[in-house]
Amino acid sequence: MNGFFGMPRHHALLTVGILVFLVVAPTFIYPVFLMKVLCFALFACAFNLLLGYVGLLSFGHAMFFGGAAYITAHSAKVWGWPFELAILAGMATAAALGLIVGILAIRRQGIYFAMITLALAQMQYFLALQAKFTGGEDGIQKVPRGYLFGVIDLNNDLSLYAVVAVIFVAAFLLIYRIVHSPFGQVLKAIRENEPRATSLGYKADHYKLIAFVLSATLVGLAGSVKSIVFQLASLTDVHWTMSGEAVLMTLVGGLGTIFGPIAGAAVIISMENYLAQLGPWVTVVQGVIFVICVLAFRRGIVGELARLLRKSL
Amino acid sequence: MHEIFGIPPQALFGQLLLGLINGSFYATLSLGLAIIFGLLNIINFTHGAQYMMGAFVAWMLLNWLGLNYWAALVIAPVLVGAFGVLIERTMLRHLYKLDHLYGLLLTFGLALIIQGVFRNYFGSSGLPYRIPDALRGGTDLGFMFMPNYRGWVIAVSLVVCLVTWFVIEKTKLGAYLRAATENPPLVQAFGINVPRMVTLTYGFGVALAAFSGVLAAPIYQVSPQMGADLIIVVFAVVVIGGMGSIMGAILTGFGLGVIEGLTKVFYPEASATVIFVVMAIVLLVKPAGLFGRVR
Numbered sequence A: 001m002n003g004f005f006g007m008p009r010h011h012a013l014l015t016v017g018i019l020v021f022l023v024v025a026p027t028f029i030y031p032v033f034l035m036k037v038l039c040f041a042l043f044a045c046a047f048n049l050l051l052g053y054v055g056l057l058s059f060g061h062a063m064f065f066g067g068a069a070y071i072t073a074h075s076a077k078v079w080g081w082p083f084e085l086a087i088l089a090g091m092a093t094a095a096a097l098g099l100i101v102g103i104l105a106i107r108r109q110g111i112y113f114a115m116i117t118l119a120l121a122q123m124q125y126f127l128a129l130q131a132k133f134t135g136g137e138d139g140i141q142k143v144p145r146g147y148l149f150g151v152i153d154l155n156n157d158l159s160l161y162a163v164v165a166v167i168f169v170a171a172f173l174l175i176y177r178i179v180h181s182p183f184g185q186v187l188k189a190i191r192e193n194e195p196r197a198t199s200l201g202y203k204a205d206h207y208k209l210i211a212f213v214l215s216a217t218l219v220g221l222a223g224s225v226k227s228i229v230f231q232l233a234s235l236t237d238v239h240w241t242m243s244g245e246a247v248l249m250t251l252v253g254g255l256g257t258i259f260g261p262i263a264g265a266a267v268i269i270s271m272e273n274y275l276a277q278l279g280p281w282v283t284v285v286q287g288v289i290f291v292i293c294v295l296a297f298r299r300g301i302v303g304e305l306a307r308l309l310r311k312s313l
Numbered sequence B: 001m002h003e004i005f006g007i008p009p010q011a012l013f014g015q016l017l018l019g020l021i022n023g024s025f026y027a028t029l030s031l032g033l034a035i036i037f038g039l040l041n042i043i044n045f046t047h048g049a050q051y052m053m054g055a056f057v058a059w060m061l062l063n064w065l066g067l068n069y070w071a072a073l074v075i076a077p078v079l080v081g082a083f084g085v086l087i088e089r090t091m092l093r094h095l096y097k098l099d100h101l102y103g104l105l106l107t108f109g110l111a112l113i114i115q116g117v118f119r120n121y122f123g124s125s126g127l128p129y130r131i132p133d134a135l136r137g138g139t140d141l142g143f144m145f146m147p148n149y150r151g152w153v154i155a156v157s158l159v160v161c162l163v164t165w166f167v168i169e170k171t172k173l174g175a176y177l178r179a180a181t182e183n184p185p186l187v188q189a190f191g192i193n194v195p196r197m198v199t200l201t202y203g204f205g206v207a208l209a210a211f212s213g214v215l216a217a218p219i220y221q222v223s224p225q226m227g228a229d230l231i232i233v234v235f236a237v238v239v240i241g242g243m244g245s246i247m248g249a250i251l252t253g254f255g256l257g258v259i260e261g262l263t264k265v266f267y268p269e270a271s272a273t274v275i276f277v278v279m280a281i282v283l284l285v286k287p288a289g290l291f292g293r294v295r
Helices: A009-027 A031-054 A062-077 A083-105 A110-130 A157-179 A182-192 A194-199 A204-229 A240-253 A260-274 A281-296 A300-309 B009-040 B047-065 B069-090 B100-122 B148-170 B172-182 B184-189 B194-216 B226-241 B246-266 B274-285
Strands: B138-140 B145-147
Touching: A009 A031, A009 A157, A031 A157, A031 A182, A031 A204, A031 A240, A031 A260, A062 A083, A062 A110, A062 A204, A062 A240, A083 A110, A083 A204, A083 B274, A110 A240, A110 B100, A110 B226, A110 B274, A157 A182, A157 A204, A182 A194, A182 A204, A194 A204, A240 A260, A240 A281, A240 A300, A240 B100, A260 A281, A260 A300, A281 B100, B009 B047, B009 B148, B009 B172, B009 B194, B009 B226, B009 B246, B047 B069, B047 B100, B047 B194, B047 B226, B069 B194, B100 B226, B138 B148, B145 B148, B148 B172, B148 B194, B148 B246, B172 B184, B172 B194, B184 B194, B194 B226, B226 B246, B226 B274, B246 B274
Parallel strands: none
Antiparallel strands: B138 B145
16 A cells, blocks of 8 residues: 555556546547547446446436436526536536435346446436437537636637546546545445345445435536536437447446446547448447447456456456 | 217217237237246347347338238247247346346347437338238227227237236246246256247247337338337336236236326326326335236
8 A cells, every 4th residue: 555545556547547648638538539438438437346346237327327417507607607606507417316216226236236327317318309308319519618616718729638647647547546545445335245245234225225316416416527528418318338348348447347438438439430421330339349249259358458467457 | 969078979989999000019019028928037128129120120021022011920920929039048147146136238239229220221200011801891880880900909809818827837948948037956856848838938028028019010110110119118017017917918908008198198297207106106006017026
């Protein structure tokens, strides 16, 4: 252990590596693309908090991502709220949604949990389609980026990038702390053997619910930031394919690894950017990656790396 | 003209009929999901895509080979079922010892592939499929006018569901199946080829989905995404009914179709979401589902 957030040395090195990369990256990579990767990396990390460390597969996380994106976009555009407040409003919405969905979904386990979250997310999709404020098929367009603390102009891509990078790093360190805290240990115990954790006196349902709300809130943060970066919140954000993307990124990067989802998001977003001209074939490629990962590559990129290095990553 | 709750009876019965049709698809699909889950411990996310494939195979048989609806009703389930057997043999087989969620992820990936391929070759807009001549027109039932094809879909789905229930609950083959659901190694020890039974069960569940797809082809447009949204509703139906009981799956499917139809009459804005609301209420009141066992 050393001083850097109580990380073991190889974690600290990797984190510093990510920090250095984030600082130099905009000199040779388009900042908007970087921001997209960061939003989805945060999405996947927060999703992995639930799947990788509590063993709960939610197939409805688009609900929190898109829900927060809509609220942030609406409050920034229609109510004219400043950047910080709009983001907080999005997160609060995601947290509230997470609480409601969590209470319902943790009543069932395993495969049912996935189906319940998927069904509730689909319900929210239909509500978003019908509601007036979401703009239906058009979504909420031309969301103003605004100013940070009323001073820093976020219409400049580089300043916005700096803000997004800081948000990402802060959220990542928070997730790291959660996973490696005593609370995180209990979550892992529940993942490994829920009846045993219960018999040791832990209220498994409370822990699951707290983890669910935390995950939803952080996914909401990712969605809110995304709606500011792209100045758009649309039905794509709440569609089940978006939940599928989070699952795919986490799976490719490595389930239950702390750095995996970041790698997964970078790989999948780059691939989608690169293959964009293929149009509908992108879905097929995603499907093929799913199948390959499940059949032959279940540890994911970072998981395999960790096995080679014999370290937990 | 008299009215029921301020609604003309024609509209009410018309929506009830539509509800029953949706209900027959919910029932047949959730039945297939329940059978597959019972034996394979896998939630078959590809179910919606396989239902869509059934409709497309019927369309191809008609437009490319000139084979009519009645032939498609037999050939399409066999072909798509065989495709299911292939998937089980080559992929699903390797996942039985792993966590449930890998089965879900694999079948989700397969659904993406199948839907993507069909979208590339056939576009997103639907293709029409003609109602077979023998089932054109309608019958005046006195209180309403019923299109013959719709009556046929409900009747034949009901028959298929009940026959499946009978085979599983009342025959020797069904007894093997139920025993293998409870304890596969023991059944295998008695000399029954469980792996082959698993393969055939998956093939049968898939064929059932394709059969629904053929039935659906003349009612809805044949389109690549026809199964994607349906399967999510069917998941909700499965959560409501619980997967423990075959009859439960059938009753829940038809019942929810009717509830959805009634919602369309009295409060149309909620018709897309009513099944999910019912699911939330059932989860609060009876978490294991209406017919489910806690496990």
